[in-house]
Amino acid sequence: MLWAAVDNGIYIPNLCAIxxxxxxxxxxxxxxxxxxxxxxxxxxxxxxxxxxxxxNTQGAKARRLARTALELLLASHPVxxxxxxxxxxxxxxxxCSFLGVKLNTRRFRKLVHNYPIDSSxxxxxxxxxxxxxxxxxxxxxxxRFGIGVLGFAHRGFDxxxxxFEDKPIAESGCHVCNDCIKVCPVGSLVLKESSKAGAPEDExxxxxxxxxx
Ligand code: FES
Numbered sequence: 001m002l003w004a005a006v007d008n009g010i011y012i013p014n015l016c017a018i019x020x021x022x023x024x025x026x027x028x029x030x031x032x033x034x035x036x037x038x039x040x041x042x043x044x045x046x047x048x049x050x051x052x053x054x055x056n057t058q059g060a061k062a063r064r065l066a067r068t069a070l071e072l073l074l075a076s077h078p079v080x081x082x083x084x085x086x087x088x089x090x091x092x093x094x095x096c097s098f099l100g101v102k103l104n105t106r107r108f109r110k111l112v113h114n115y116p117i118d119s120s121x122x123x124x125x126x127x128x129x130x131x132x133x134x135x136x137x138x139x140x141x142x143x144r145f146g147i148g149v150l151g152f153a154h155r156g157f158d159x160x161x162x163x164f165e166d167k168p169i170a171e172s173g174c175h176v177c178n179d180c181i182k183v184c185p186v187g188s189l190v191l192k193e194s195s196k197a198g199a200p201e202d203e204x205x206x207x208x209x210x211x212x213x
Pocket of ligand 1: 013014015016017025026027028029030031043044045046
C-alpha cells in the first residue's frame with residue numbers, strides 16, 4: 001500500500017521501505033495509516049492494497065504512533081546536523097519536519113552509543129552511531145553480491161549493522177560498489193571528501209597501508 005500511495009502523490013512517512021524488496025522489512029514503524037473498519041493503525045508497507053479499502057494516512061492515532069517511533073529513533077541518534085555530511089538531505093530531518101517533531105526532542109531519555117567510527121575503507125566512512133537500523137544497506141549489499149558484507153548483529157539496544165566477525169570494512173571483502181551509501185537515509189554511510197568526484201565502481205576495498213617506523 002505504501003508504494004500505491006507514493007505513486008499517487010501521497011507521502012507516508014517511511015525509512016526502511018525498499019520498493020524492489022519482495023518482503024517488506026517493517027522495522028522503522030513510521031508508516032502507520034488507519035483503515036476504515038480496523039480498530040488499530042497498520043503499517044502501510046506491510047499492508048496490501050485491496051478493493052474498496054478506505055485509508056486515512058493522516059489519522060490522529062497513526063500520526064501519534066509515527067511520532068513516537070521517530071522520537072525513539074532520535075533518542076539514540078547523535079543530533080549534530082551542522083557537522084554531518086548528510087545535513088539538509090537527511091531523512092530524519094525531513095521526517096521531523098513532516099511529523100512536527102523537533103530534532104532535539106527530549107520526550108525520551110537520550111541514550112547514544114559510542115561505537116568507533118570505521119574509516120578503514122579509502123572510499124567511505126561508516127559511523128554506526130548514526131545508523132537508524134533501517135536495513136537498506138544490508139538489503140542492497142545482499143541483493144548485489146548474494147552474501148552481503150553487511151548484516152545485523154545483536155538484539156535490542158545493542159543491535160548494530162556490522163561486518164562478519166565485526167571486521168573493519170577494509171578487511172571485510174567490501175567491493176566498494178557504493179550502493180549502501182546511495183540508500184543510507186542518514187549520515188551513517190557517507191563518501192569521504194576525497195572520493196566524491198568519480199568514485200570507482202566495484203573496486204575491492206583495500207586494506208589501509210600500514211604505517212612505517
Ligand atoms: S516503512 Fe513501514 S515499517 Fe518502515
